[in-house]
Amino acid sequence: MINTFSQSPTMYPTQQGSPLSIMKITLWMFTICVLGQIIGTCIFGVYFHKKLDKIEDEMALNEDYLFLRRIQKCLKRGTVDPTLLNCKEVIAKFRSLISEVTQSDQPDESHEKPTDERTNSVPAPRIGEEPNTSKKVVAIHLVGDKDNSNKEALQWQQKSYLTLQNEITYTNGKLRIETPGVYYIYSQVSFCANSTQFQKAPFVQYIYRKQSDGPVKLLIKGASTIISSTANCALQSTQLGAMFTFGKNDLVFVNVTDPARVNYSPEFTYFGMFKLGDTS
CATH class of the missing domain: 1.10.287 (Helix Hairpins)
Known part of the structure; x- marks a missing residue:
């Protein structure tokens, strides 16, 4: 199917x-x-x-x-x-x-205040520049004087050098401090160093201080032992300089062992001091 x-x-x-x-x-x-x-x-x-x-x-x-x-x-x-x-x-x-x-924009004066005592010192004016007396410059520079009537101290004179003795006075070979403070003192004495004039002791320069209520005190000294064999005058120099604190009416002066041998030319023999700052 x-x-x-x-x-x-x-x-x-x-x-x-x-x-x-x-x-x-x-x-x-x-x-x-x-x-x-x-x-x-x-x-x-x-x-x-x-x-x-x-x-x-x-x-x-x-x-x-x-x-x-x-x-x-x-x-x-x-x-x-x-x-x-x-x-x-x-x-x-x-x-x-x-x-x-x-x-907030103004600087903090407390952090900018100088703490170093040297910041109070006044820089010396340049040659030919008038000193700025508004800064209270205290300085004096003296040159040698042949007048040796005072045997206690060498005599000095002023000759057209920077001398601002507003707070320092000069009398009879001695500098008087009128205002207490920290001062730098310096001195140079030139002398003849030949064998004919040389003594047994060396030529010595002294810087003394005399306080109003105290004895004379030696601050610094310098000596020269160089001897020239020639008969002519052979110039030698002793230089002194140091910083000290002085009170009111303190006297500072210079003396040597033999003033007769000193060369008193202004360029060779001089004495001075200047103020660095006030005592705190």
């Missing part, structure tokens, strides 16, 4: 969609959507944060502008309602703020 029933064609697996592949595609699409949403959220967050910063800056500028507008209104008296704006309080706060800013 002939079978007349119609039969549907056989469906092969390749002709139908696999459920597993459909699930994979769905998962991929879902993952891509989630990642896109996350990236979009991050970008929007960054943009929103920058926008907030910009708005805050604008608000700060707006507050400054409003504050300046308030001050401007306060300066225009009679145009502001006192119930809305207290001009006295606004101006007082503004003035206090300005004073704080100016005080």
Whole structure:
């Protein structure tokens, strides 16, 4: 017999969609959507944060502008309602703020105050320059004098040298301190050093101090033992210099072992002192 029933064609697996592949595609699409949403959220967050910063800056500028507008209104008296704006309080706060800013900009004088005593010293004027007496320069420079009537001290004279003895006076070979302080004293004595005039003892120079209520005290001294074999005068020099603290009416003077051998030329023999600062 002939079978007349119609039969549907056989469906092969390749002709139908696999459920597993459909699930994979769905998962991929879902993952891509989630990642896109996350990236979009991050970008929007960054943009929103920058926008907030910009708005805050604008608000700060707006507050400054409003504050300046308030001050401007306060300066225009009679145009502001006192119930809305207290001009006295606004101006007082503004003035206090300005004073704080100016005080913070000024240097602290306590840190700039010199502590070294040498900063009180006054520099010597240059050659040919008039000294500035407003700085209270205290100095004296003397040159040798052949008058040796006073055997206790060498005699000196002034010859067109820088001499500002406002606080130092000279009398009979001695310098008198009128104002206490720290002083630098110096002296140079030139003398003949040949064998015919040389004594057994070396040529010695002394600088003494005599206080008003005390004995004479030796401060410093210098000696020269060089002897020339010639009969002519061979000049030698002894130089002294040191810093000391002197009181009022203290006397300072110079003496040597043999004044007859001294060369009294102004360039060779001189004596002086200058003030470095006050005693604390």
